[in-house]
Amino acid sequence: MPAPLELDPTASPLAFFGAELRKFRKSAGLSQEQLAEIIRFSPSLVGLIERAQRTPSKDLVQRCDEAVGAEGELLRLWPLISREASPRWFREWLDIEQEAQSLRTWQPLLIPGLLQTEDYARAMLRGEPGVTEEQVEKSVQARLERQIIWSRPNPPMFWVLLDEGVLQRPIGGRVTIRHQLEHLVQMAARPHIAIQVVPMAFCATTGLLGGFVIAQLAGSPDIVYYESTGHGQMTDRPEDVAAIQMKYDAIRAEAHPQHVSIELLREAAKTWT
Structure with a gap:
């Protein structure tokens, strides 16, 4: 299976968040499936978020932050990415x-x-x-x-x-x-x-x-x-x-x-x- 395309974190606030989530997940030694199990969301949703194809809820961001030990770094991005939901x-x-x-x-x-x-x-x-x-x-x-x-x-x-x-x-x-x-x-x-x-x-x-x-x-x-x-x-x-x-x-x-x-x-x- 070919490796997933690397996301350009400068493409949008959502892309930046996806890249940061992937970075913290890998640093924590977790696969998408393992992270999904911890936060009780589907692996497909985690993948969509990392690829900037879905805007996460604040609850999901907080769960991810705790699961990967980001110490608030992911949660601090929430106001930035929540604007993606606005026209x-x-x-x-x-x-x-x-x-x-x-x-x-x-x-x-x-x-x-x-x-x-x-x-x-x-x-x-x-x-x-x-x-x-x-x-x-x-x-x-x-x-x-x-x-x-x-x-x-x-x-x-x-x-x-x-x-x-x-x-x-x-x-x-x-x-x-x-x-x-x-x-x-x-x-x-x-x-x-x-x-x-x-x-x-x-x-x-x-x-x-x-x-x-x-x-x-x-x-x-x-x-x-x-x-x-x-x-x-x-x-x-x-x-x-x-x-x-x-x-x-x-x-x-x-x-x-x-x-x-x-x-x-x-x-x-x-x-x-």
Whole structure:
């Protein structure tokens, strides 16, 4: 049987992880079959991961790390490879999101990803036509990994404008949406997160065509990410950013104050009990 082709570790983050896993496995004197038996996954899956043909779950990475004695080296690569589960057009925004000093967002349809619970994210992603369960789980883990910014010593300031209709849309069912709304109340208690609800009585059409995020970075112009059907777009063109900022200010002017908004979130959670 011919020897397997050597993987180019510079080809992608997933290829780098595959090469590192193979290096640590061989140093530990383990075959793919032996490693698979230890971590309780199939040998074929281990092979696919080493060949950069499959993105591993965080649980699998942790098991591999312990099995080969990597002392955390493999696990430290998880944030890098989890981005492979995100659409290519979204990966550049992930870097900006991690570096931002502040983020301002308007969401007319959904809870923003940085504040989603695991069950809410899973239910939302399952709604995409043709998506497989494996794709859903990869995307859920990638979304949860984005939320590590809240564990930083200096997380960004996050200003959230949320349409009141989002509170009444039972994505995932009554239990899931109740837990999601309770999670929002808990997150809003943090000093760097502010959530304001825009009442449904707000009759203007400003912002109804889609959500957006404005990122402020140190020493750089603001960057806007806005959503459209099937994908998102980014821009730092001054005229585009100014237009989105004006739209944000117009929507925020109609939003409830934060203390009123938090009470609305609590009341909405109770309605799903």
